[in-house]
Amino acid sequence: MALENMGYLTLEELKAQTVYPTEERFRKGPVAVIECTHEIPCNPCEGSCKFGAIKIGDPITNLPGLVEANCIGCGICVAQCPGLAIFIVDKTYSDTQGTVSFPYEYNPVPEVGQEVDAVDRSGKVVCRGTVVKVQNPKSYDRTPVVTVAVDLDQVETVRSMKRL
Amino acid sequence: MAWESGVQFMIKKEVVVIGGGPSGMAAAIEAAKRGAEVLVIDANEKAGGQLFKQIHKFFGSSEHGAGVRGIDIGRDLLKEAEELGVEVWLNSVAIGLFAEKQIAVETGTDDAEKIVRVVEGEKIVIACGASENVVRFQGWTLPGIMGAGAAQTMINANRVLPGKKILMVGSGNVGLIVSYQLMQAGADVVALVEAAPNIGGYVVHASKIARAGVPIYTRHTVLEARGEGRVKEAVICEVDGKWQPVPGTEKVIEVDAIAIAAGLKPLAELAIMNGCKTKFDPILGGWAPLHDENMESSCSGIYVVGDVTGVEEANTALEEGRLAGVAIAAALGKITAEEAETEKKKIWDRLDGLRSGPHGEARMKAKDRQLADFRQLSAAEI
Ligand SMILES: Cc1cc2nc3c(=O)[nH]c(=O)nc-3n(C[C@H](O)[C@H](O)[C@H](O)COP(=O)(O)OP(=O)(O)OC[C@H]3O[C@@H](n4cnc5c(N)ncnc54)[C@H](O)[C@@H]3O)c2cc1C
Ligand code: SF4
Ligand code: SF4
Numbered sequence: 372m373a374l375e376n377m378g379y380l381t382l383e384e385l386k387a388q389t390v391y392p393t394e395e396r397f398r399k400g401p402v403a404v405i406e407c408t409h410e411i412p413c414n415p416c417e418g419s420c421k422f423g424a425i426k427i428g429d430p431i432t433n434l435p436g437l438v439e440a441n442c443i444g445c446g447i448c449v450a451q452c453p454g455l456a457i458f459i460v461d462k463t464y465s466d467t468q469g470t471v472s473f474p475y476e477y478n479p480v481p482e483v484g485q486e487v488d489a490v491d492r493s494g495k496v497v498c499r500g501t502v503v504k505v506q507n508p509k510s511y512d513r514t515p516v517v518t519v520a521v522d523l524d525q526v527e528t529v530r531s532m533k534r535l
Numbered sequence: 536m537a538w539e540s541g542v543q544f545m546i547k548k549e550v551v552v553i554g555g556g557p558s559g560m561a562a563a564i565e566a567a568k569r570g571a572e573v574l575v576i577d578a579n580e581k582a583g584g585q586l587f588k589q590i591h592k593f594f595g596s597s598e599h600g601a602g603v604r605g606i607d608i609g610r611d612l613l614k615e616a617e618e619l620g621v622e623v624w625l626n627s628v629a630i631g632l633f634a635e636k637q638i639a640v641e642t643g644t645d646d647a648e649k650i651v652r653v654v655e656g657e658k659i660v661i662a663c664g665a666s667e668n669v670v671r672f673q674g675w676t677l678p679g680i681m682g683a684g685a686a687q688t689m690i691n692a693n694r695v696l697p698g699k700k701i702l703m704v705g706s707g708n709v710g711l712i713v714s715y716q717l718m719q720a721g722a723d724v725v726a727l728v729e730a731a732p733n734i735g736g737y738v739v740h741a742s743k744i745a746r747a748g749v750p751i752y753t754r755h756t757v758l759e760a761r762g763e764g765r766v767k768e769a770v771i772c773e774v775d776g777k778w779q780p781v782p783g784t785e786k787v788i789e790v791d792a793i794a795i796a797a798g799l800k801p802l803a804e805l806a807i808m809n810g811c812k813t814k815f816d817p818i819l820g821g822w823a824p825l826h827d828e829n830m831e832s833s834c835s836g837i838y839v840v841g842d843v844t845g846v847e848e849a850n851t852a853l854e855e856g857r858l859a860g861v862a863i864a865a866a867l868g869k870i871t872a873e874e875a876e877t878e879k880k881k882i883w884d885r886l887d888g889l890r891s892g893p894h895g896e897a898r899m900k901a902k903d904r905q906l907a908d909f910r911q912l913s914a915a916e917i
Contacts (some may be wrong), residue, residue: 477718
């Protein structure tokens with residue numbers, strides 16, 4: 372399996388092992404995609420979501436489950452997750468493009484409008500993307516969340532950007 | 536008293552904690568909170584132990600300050616200890632622990648004169664943490680080859696980059712996290728090799744570095760380091776099911792540093808020196824002192840907490856420290872036995888939670904064995 376010997380999951384594996392948002396939910400707007408598939412003692416994501424959209428419960432090693440109907444895609448959980456394992460995907464950004472928001476703890480942080488190399492889960496550059504938002508309020512505690520717009524067919528593939 | 540001149544007269548404290556990492560500070564805080572007079576001795580110029588190198592957000596439950604960076608957890612601990620009046624000696628190494636609970640402490644830095652003092656503690660807590668294991672291969676003594684913990688100290692404490700093109704050896708959490716932090720500091724991690732078939736640490740950490748483009752080679756090891764005056768190339772190769780190199784699979788990678796994350800072992804020397812009973816357990820990192828539910832070792836009044844009793848995590852280290860702190864307060868008569876029991880039960884419940892799940896199971900069993908071995912020991916002695 373890719374996860375245990377290469378460090379990342381393929382999209383198919385992810386869909387099989389996590390509570391992945393449905394197409395119907397994606398059509399309604401931005402939603403959290405939680406790529407946390409190891410039963411580790413961790414739950415800040417659950418506490419960070421004020422909408423009750425992430426459930427872990429007891430024991431703490433349960434995998435986080437997305438309650439997609441409750442998720443408004445606000446992105447608060449993205450910066451709170453110490454595993455940097457949560458992303459926001461918006462398939463409704465425009466007719467041809469969608470956005471992916473990801474945690475990005477490297478310097479320099481990109482600027483809005485900047486063209487960047489978008490990479491997949493294995494770090495491979497898959498396309499160009501345009502930075503449309505960079506959020507870094509104090510409450511994110513130095514974990515900036517970068518949003519890039521990419522072609523719609525890449526939103527489930529792109530998970531970060533090449534370091535600048 | 537056998538101490539000669541050159542050594543300052545004996546200082547007495549109710550509680551002396553050796554090591555100011557999360558476990559030691561937690562023990563100090565819990566004991567001080569309940570009225571004990573506490574001294575913490577730490578070898579570094581700043582207390583906090585490993586926490587001051589951990590710039591990443593920690594896992595754990597919201598109750599444990601999960602999502603908070605290690606450095607910030609450390610800062611809060613120091614603040615709380617200070618407010619409670621805990622005395623801290625920095626740049627101070629416990630160089631010996633002798634009968635009658637006397638500790639020889641050397642204070643000072645290499646560029647200044649050092650003094651040696653002897654401190655006697657009614658109760659002593661050994662919280663020295665762990666040290667890095669080494670891996671030997673051809674050329675392993677070349678400059679540029681170091682422990683991953685040393686590389687982490689360079690970037691996060693001293694702000695010096697150990698190299699620009701780094702090979703990481705080992706995929707436990709330390710190897711994964713230090714790889715990530717090396718990239719944050721501006722270096723490239725050109726590869727990570729792991730001899731086992733699977734990644735050892737948490738996969739969310741592995742995914743972070745995979746996404747950043749680090750190739751992870753499982754079933755691989757480092758064969759040789761080459762270079763003159765400094766490492767310039769690393770030879771890596773595949774290993775078979777018995778961890779033996781597979782001829783013909785060698786790959787040469789250009790590097791200017793190699794970081795080795797081959798696990799940690801408990802720093803149990805002081806406990807051993809004092810005659811505390813130890814046992815070897817590979818899950819706990821090697822020889823570790825046995826202890827009871829109060830974290831008290833086989834030597835009465837000497838407590839062992841944190842990585843010293845088996846390499847785990849900051850969260851478990853904190854809880855073990857708290858256990859010892861509460862138990863000591865009770866033993867010193869600062870609180871009643873009932874008060875201590877209620878508090879300790881809460882701590883044990885949290886510890887069990889932290890040791891649950893597939894990642895904690897082996898540690899939970901190892902820690903249970905440790906307690907069982909201790910009980911056997913006491914039964915035999917009685
Ligand atoms: C790279 C890395 C990443 C980690 N990430 C996490 C994480 O995300 N979450 C988590 O929970 N844990 C993490 N840990 C583990 C965690 O840091 C340790 O388990 C924890 O710090 C152990 O605490 P401790 O108090 O036992 O020892 P330490 O933190 O090691 O503290 C021991 C202290 O004792 C001092 N000392 C030692 N010997 C003497 C002596 N003879 N005299 C005086 N002082 C002495 C040392 O200077 C040190 O300050 C990580 C560890 C590493 C290396
Ligand atoms: S994006 Fe917002 S609403 Fe959705 S799970 Fe995260 S915090 Fe909750
Ligand atoms: S905070 Fe992140 S790493 Fe922790 S359980 Fe939630 S998704 Fe997983």
